[in-house]
Amino acid sequence: MTSNFAETDVVIVGAGPCALFAVFELGLLDLKCHLIDILDRPGGQCAELYPEKPIYDIPGWPIISGQGLVDKLTEQIRPFGAEYHFGEMVTELERTDGGFRVRTDGNTTIACKVVVIAAGGGSFQPKRPPIPGIEAYEGKSVFYSVRRMEDFRGHDLLVVGGGDSALDWTLNLQPLARKLTLVHRRPDFRAAPDSVNKMYAMQEMRQLEFEVGQVTGLIGSDGMLQAALIKGPRGEVEVPCTRMLPFFGLTMKLGPVAHWGLNLHEELIAVDTERFETSEPGIYAIGDINRYPGKLKLILSGFHEAALMSQAAKRVVHPNQRIVFQYTTSSTSLQKKLGVA
Numbered sequence: 274m275t276s277n278f279a280e281t282d283v284v285i286v287g288a289g290p291c292a293l294f295a296v297f298e299l300g301l302l303d304l305k306c307h308l309i310d311i312l313d314r315p316g317g318q319c320a321e322l323y324p325e326k327p328i329y330d331i332p333g334w335p336i337i338s339g340q341g342l343v344d345k346l347t348e349q350i351r352p353f354g355a356e357y358h359f360g361e362m363v364t365e366l367e368r369t370d371g372g373f374r375v376r377t378d379g380n381t382t383i384a385c386k387v388v389v390i391a392a393g394g395g396s397f398q399p400k401r402p403p404i405p406g407i408e409a410y411e412g413k414s415v416f417y418s419v420r421r422m423e424d425f426r427g428h429d430l431l432v433v434g435g436g437d438s439a440l441d442w443t444l445n446l447q448p449l450a451r452k453l454t455l456v457h458r459r460p461d462f463r464a465a466p467d468s469v470n471k472m473y474a475m476q477e478m479r480q481l482e483f484e485v486g487q488v489t490g491l492i493g494s495d496g497m498l499q500a501a502l503i504k505g506p507r508g509e510v511e512v513p514c515t516r517m518l519p520f521f522g523l524t525m526k527l528g529p530v531a532h533w534g535l536n537l538h539e540e541l542i543a544v545d546t547e548r549f550e551t552s553e554p555g556i557y558a559i560g561d562i563n564r565y566p567g568k569l570k571l572i573l574s575g576f577h578e579a580a581l582m583s584q585a586a587k588r589v590v591h592p593n594q595r596i597v598f599q600y601t602t603s604s605t606s607l608q609k610k611l612g613v614a
């Protein structure tokens with residue numbers, strides 16, 4: 274795995290709605306951000322759990338869908354050029370002389386002055402399918418996400434599941450795979466009908482195989498798959514495969530945040546309400562992950578927290594600069610940063 278190193282002012286753990294708005298508030302104060310999320314796109318719960326549901330309590334938006342809000346937030350922060358690291362989980366946080374080093378399970382290391390934890394209800398993590406012995410293959414020939422499509426080129430692929438992820442990756446990886454088999458326990462899919470139709474069309478043209486059934490066992494050695502046993506209407510069949518991608522949905526777990534030495538209460542990070550700083554100076558927590566008297570787990574609370582946290586972060590990154598309070602309506606300097614002046 275190649276390693277990546279970067280330096281920035283602020284690393285934000287998570288790319289949910291509160292993290293996205295934090296980029297805006299930090300950007301107005303000239304602070305550069307990197308965001309890291311285990312998901313493959315921005316939006317946290319809004320994008321993952323309720324993209325099409327209407328939200329009615331975002332100020333100024335009488336009605337907006339979960340994904341609609343994420344799209345507007347990403348548009349609003351575009352001028353600030355934040356860097357995103359998707360499909361990576363922040364695993365370690367280390368204090369250094371000048372700030373922090375943040376490490377991910379994707380071998381990315383980022384040096385920064387301030388860390389903002391906007392980890393919501395915790396990291397979305399893939400649900401492990403109930404296949405005996407699957408742990409031995411994980412990370413070697415069984416993967417729960419696709420970081421680099423090229424890694425799957427030339428393989429006999431087994432994609433398992435019936436949702437959007439399973440169907441999207443079936444369609445995207447088919448041209449690269451030597452052979453691709455999709456397995457789902459029944460011929461009905463939760464995925465978008467258009468993707469399902471495309472999959473059936475490819476099956477017709479013998480570009481992929483579709484098996485109805487459940488994976489009951491794996492055959493291989495030293496973590497390298499050779500075949501999977503699939504139990505379905507044809508009985509138990511052995512399907513040769515060298516890579517398997519199970520997509521059984523995601524669950525939310527607090528994950529590594531629990532091990533960063535922060536003052537936690539019932540899996541939430543205690544913060545003050547002036548700066549939203551944790552028990553560790555220079556580490557802030559905003560959005561659903563934090564806890565303080567009167568906390569409401571609403572998106573608008575996270576937006577307010579992002580604004581106050583940014584003022585505090587500015588003082589850490591540029592201790593000698595005076596912060597001048599300005600309105601976006603009337604400040605030419607802010608408008609220049611937004612690219613509208």
Ligand SMILES: Cc1cc2nc3c(=O)[nH]c(=O)nc-3n(C[C@H](O)[C@H](O)[C@H](O)COP(=O)(O)OP(=O)(O)OC[C@H]3O[C@@H](n4cnc5c(N)ncnc54)[C@H](O)[C@@H]3O)c2cc1C
Nearest residue numbers: 287289291310311317318363392393395396397560561572
């Ligand atoms: C069905 C539903 C309906 C809702 N309706 C409303 C509503 O109408 N109005 C409202 O205000 N709120 C609503 N909410 C709540 C709202 O979605 C949350 O308050 C909001 O998403 C919190 O945003 P956040 O940025 O704090 O965290 P999240 O949206 O949870 O995002 C956190 C992100 O951090 C990532 N992460 C966590 N740990 C790590 C790690 N170690 N490494 C990398 N990434 C990590 C996660 O993968 C996740 O993507 C609703 C929630 C649900 C589930």
